[in-house]
Amino acid sequence: MPITIQMRQRFDSSFLADGDVAVRFCTQEVEPVLLRGDSVVFDFTGVDNMTDSFSNACFANLFKNHKDLVGNRIRFKACTPLIKDFVLSALSMSQNDNN
Amino acid sequence: MNEHTLLILPARVDAGNMEQLYKVLSVPDANSGPIYISFNEMVFYTPNAITALLAQLARWKDIENRKFIPIPVRYNPVVAYIKYMGFFEKLGIEVKGSVAKTGNERYMPISEIQKDTKVDKVANDLVEAAMHGHSSNDEIRRLLSYAVGELLKNVQQHSCGTGYIMAQYFSNGLFQIGIADNGIGIKQSYISSFSPRAKGKEEWTDAQWIDEAIKCQSSSKVHLTSSANGEGPVNRGVGLTMCRLLAKECLGHFQMVSYSGELAHEFKAMDSPVEPMAKTIKHPYHGVSLSIAFNPGALGQITFMDLRRQVLTELGMLGKVPPLTDNGTMFSS
Numbered sequence: 001m002p003i004t005i006q007m008r009q010r011f012d013s014s015f016l017a018d019g020d021v022a023v024r025f026c027t028q029e030v031e032p033v034l035l036r037g038d039s040v041v042f043d044f045t046g047v048d049n050m051t052d053s054f055s056n057a058c059f060a061n062l063f064k065n066h067k068d069l070v071g072n073r074i075r076f077k078a079c080t081p082l083i084k085d086f087v088l089s090a091l092s093m094s095q096n097d098n099n
Numbered sequence: 100m101n102e103h104t105l106l107i108l109p110a111r112v113d114a115g116n117m118e119q120l121y122k123v124l125s126v127p128d129a130n131s132g133p134i135y136i137s138f139n140e141m142v143f144y145t146p147n148a149i150t151a152l153l154a155q156l157a158r159w160k161d162i163e164n165r166k167f168i169p170i171p172v173r174y175n176p177v178v179a180y181i182k183y184m185g186f187f188e189k190l191g192i193e194v195k196g197s198v199a200k201t202g203n204e205r206y207m208p209i210s211e212i213q214k215d216t217k218v219d220k221v222a223n224d225l226v227e228a229a230m231h232g233h234s235s236n237d238e239i240r241r242l243l244s245y246a247v248g249e250l251l252k253n254v255q256q257h258s259c260g261t262g263y264i265m266a267q268y269f270s271n272g273l274f275q276i277g278i279a280d281n282g283i284g285i286k287q288s289y290i291s292s293f294s295p296r297a298k299g300k301e302e303w304t305d306a307q308w309i310d311e312a313i314k315c316q317s318s319s320k321v322h323l324t325s326s327a328n329g330e331g332p333v334n335r336g337v338g339l340t341m342c343r344l345l346a347k348e349c350l351g352h353f354q355m356v357s358y359s360g361e362l363a364h365e366f367k368a369m370d371s372p373v374e375p376m377a378k379t380i381k382h383p384y385h386g387v388s389l390s391i392a393f394n395p396g397a398l399g400q401i402t403f404m405d406l407r408r409q410v411l412t413e414l415g416m417l418g419k420v421p422p423l424t425d426n427g428t429m430f431s432s
Contacts, residue, residue: 015244018252048237051245051248051249070429071428079430085407087429
């Protein structure tokens with residue numbers, strides 16, 4: 001069952017900036033969903049900026065630990081081109097870790 | 100010694116002569132008694148000068164329980180200005196004398212950085228205040244918020260002290276961010292985090308550790324993993340590197356001091372390809388002080404996304420597997 005996380009509402013901000021908050025979010029909220037076999041959709045409606053600290057802390061580790069799930073059980077919705085770039089550079093970072 | 104100290108602040112302090120301020124700030128550390136402070140001489144202080152001064156005064160007050168005795172001020176617009184930025188309130192001291200508000204001037208807020216400070220809110224508020232009346236360009240806002248967010252997070256993750264941050268627009272077109280803390284400094288951050296990078300480098304100077312810290316993926320915390328899944332660093336050491344290179348692309352400046360090390364670079368259009376190294380300064384600063392400026396006018400119509408891509412390219416992080424495209428299934432509208 002896909003779980004959609006509204007990032008704007010979840011972090012109460014259009015700017016996602018705190019890497020420590022991202023780590024907690026990822027480990028406490030996202031990982032359990034994936035571990036029980038469900039899918040996650042990150043919905044970025046209303047989010048227009050991010051830091052590399054946030055995207056790497058949240059997504060690079062997620063991609064690294066679940067590289068086979070990217071694109072099927074880990075998906076992204078309503079990303080602006082900038083947010084999409086942040087997500088993809090986190091993906092790059094995780095693949096660099098794995099190589 | 101329990102003798103009092105008289106602290107007379109220098110008149111003009113900007114990124115180019117911060118050591119003059121550090122020299123004056125070294126005086127109270129020789130004593131442990133009350134500190135008499137004269138603010139009367141202040142004429143021009145840039146954001147990093149204000150935050151560096153505030154961080155040190157906070158250290159003496161909060162950590163060393165030193166008592167401040169401000170000398171009554173004559174009318175001085177700089178003192179009035181920093182008063183209405185919240186400078187004295189943050190120290191819990193009252194300055195007596197003529198410190199009335201000047202006209203309709205807008206006062207940039209100084210934000211204190213604690214462990215629980217909300218990074219996104221402070222960044223957005225600071226940038227909004229600094230840009231007010233100067234620019235409504237969303238790309239500049241994103242760039243500045245990004246920089247404030249990354250720098251603020253660095254203080255939270257590394258300093259083990261209290262930090263202060265402010266941003267200001269100057270008439271020469273520069274948006275300048277000043278951020279300073281009174282914490283352990285870069286070298287000690289590597290050592291106390293048991294960073295593998297510190298192994299065998301016990302004799303490295305503060306200047307050498309600054310050069311190390313600005314390298315991409317060289318944070319003192321990159322070896323620390325989140326406990327829940329045990330894999331992947333909580334900090335990948337990208338933010339500071341990105342900020343410096345974004346300032347470079349915008350022909351701004353970057354000046355960072357950590358104890359006796361200093362790296363200063365004013366970026367020019369025809370800059371030498373050889374990057375300057377950090378150097379040792381005579382008068383150390385107790386913590387980390389950073390000034391970073393961006394000249395949005397140098398950007399033209401470029402977006403923050405394209406600017407960030409330029410920096411990623413310079414770092415060799417763009418074009419690695421996979422390129423910045425997805426496999427067609429990751430993203431949906």
